[in-house]
Amino acid sequence: LAKTTQPISMDSYEGQEVNITCSHNNIATNDYITWYQQFPSQGPRFIIQGYKTKVTNEVASLFIPADRKSSTLSLPRVSLSDTAVYYCLVGDEKGSYIPTFGRGTSLIVHP
Amino acid sequence: EPEVTQTPSHQVTQMGQEVILRCVPISNHLYFYWYRQILGQKVEFLVSFYNNEISEKSEIFDDQFSVERPDGSNFTLKIRSTKLEDSAMYFCASSEGQGRELFFGEGSRLTVL
Numbered sequence: 001l002a003k004t005t006q007p008i009s010m011d012s013y014e015g016q017e018v019n020i021t022c023s024h025n026n027i028a029t030n031d032y033i034t035w036y037q038q039f040p041s042q043g044p045r046f047i048i049q050g051y052k053t054k055v056t057n058e059v060a061s062l063f064i065p066a067d068r069k070s071s072t073l074s075l076p077r078v079s080l081s082d083t084a085v086y087y088c089l090v091g092d093e094k095g096s097y098i099p100t101f102g103r104g105t106s107l108i109v110h111p
Numbered sequence: 112e113p114e115v116t117q118t119p120s121h122q123v124t125q126m127g128q129e130v131i132l133r134c135v136p137i138s139n140h141l142y143f144y145w146y147r148q149i150l151g152q153k154v155e156f157l158v159s160f161y162n163n164e165i166s167e168k169s170e171i172f173d174d175q176f177s178v179e180r181p182d183g184s185n186f187t188l189k190i191r192s193t194k195l196e197d198s199a200m201y202f203c204a205s206s207e208g209q210g211r212e213l214f215f216g217e218g219s220r221l222t223v224l
Contacts, residue, residue, distance in 0.1 A: 032210055043115075043202045043215025044154060087154075097209045098167050099144070101154040 004088045009106040018075045020105050022088030025069045030092035033064060033071045036101070038085045044101065047073070047086075075107075083109045113137045117203050117216035124193055124223055132188045132219045134203030143186045144204040144213065145178065147171070154202065160186065193223045 005023040012018045024033070032051050036044040048055055050062040050071070061074040075082055087104040091097040116135045124130050136143050145157040158168045158178055165178065177189045186205075190197055200220050204213040 034212070036213075038154070041200065041218070041220075043204070043218050044213070045215065046212040049212060092210050098156050098159065098169075099204075099213055100156055101146075103153050 004090055004102055006086075006088055006102065006105045008103060009108070011108050011110065012078055013110050014079055015077050018078050018082070018107060018109075020073045020075075020086055020088075020107070021070055022073070023070045024088070024090045027068050027090055028092065031068075031090045032092060033062065033068075034089045034091075034099075035060070035062065035071075035073045036087045036089065038087065038104070044087060078107075078109045080109050080111065083107060113214075115203055115205055115214050115216035117201075117219050119219055120217065121220045122222070124221070126195055126223055127192050130190045130193055130197075130221060132190075132201050132203075132221070134186045134188070134216055135184055136186055136203065136205030137214055138184070140205035140207055140214070142166075142206045142209060142211075143178075143180070144206075145188045146202045146204065146215075147199040148202065148218075149196075149199045157188070157201075190221075193221075195223050197221060198223045 034049040035047040037047050038044040048060050048062045050064055052064050055062045063072040085104040085106050087101050118133045143160040146154050148154045156169050158172045159166045175191045179187050200218045202218045203216045206213050
């Protein structure tokens with residue numbers, strides 16, 4: 001199971017772009033990269049998933065370099081409501097895959 | 112939008128009592144999970160369930176815990192004899208398949224006194 005490493009916390013201001021990078025040096029060929037967001041006292045919520053290059057949806061973009069040993073979640077023009085914990089998970093659809101959450105990155109957006 | 116629902120939202124119980132937490136996963140999902148989160152700590156995997164049986168479980172999921180899908184829609188977590196350290200938020204999740212997006216419920220907060 002690929003282990004992930006993320007910054008413990010980040011601070012930003014409203015309107016800025018925020019990039020959170022996750023390291024996963026031992027990612028396997030079949031592994032996907034998935035990001036979740038969690039607000040206090042709520043369950044995690046799926047943000048985006050990707051395998052390689054770039055994925056974009058209405059909420060965020062996910063950049064994955066060619067070696068796939070890291071990934072960057074990009075949140076454009078954050079607002080106060082983006083203050084949350086962001087988790088990077090790595091795993092595949094085959095075999096035994098237990099979606100495992102680490103400590104995540106606590107993002108605080110300031111006015 | 113389909114969602115995972117959990118009941119109760121909050122339960123207070125005495126140490127040693129049995130607790131059942133209930134979840135209704137999204138109807139066409141095949142994989143079901145229970146996680147817990149002690150206040151201020153990370154989300155911890157408890158158990159996964161597929162094809163009417165446990166597929167994976169963590170060290171936390173000891174003999175005091177059990178899961179059941181009694182009627183094809185509900186997915187329950189039972190704690191036989193609660194301990195103080197079982198106090199946590201318990202989250203149910205479901206997914207269409209392994210490695211696919213997890214959909215979480217709002218959680219059930221368990222307080223053991």
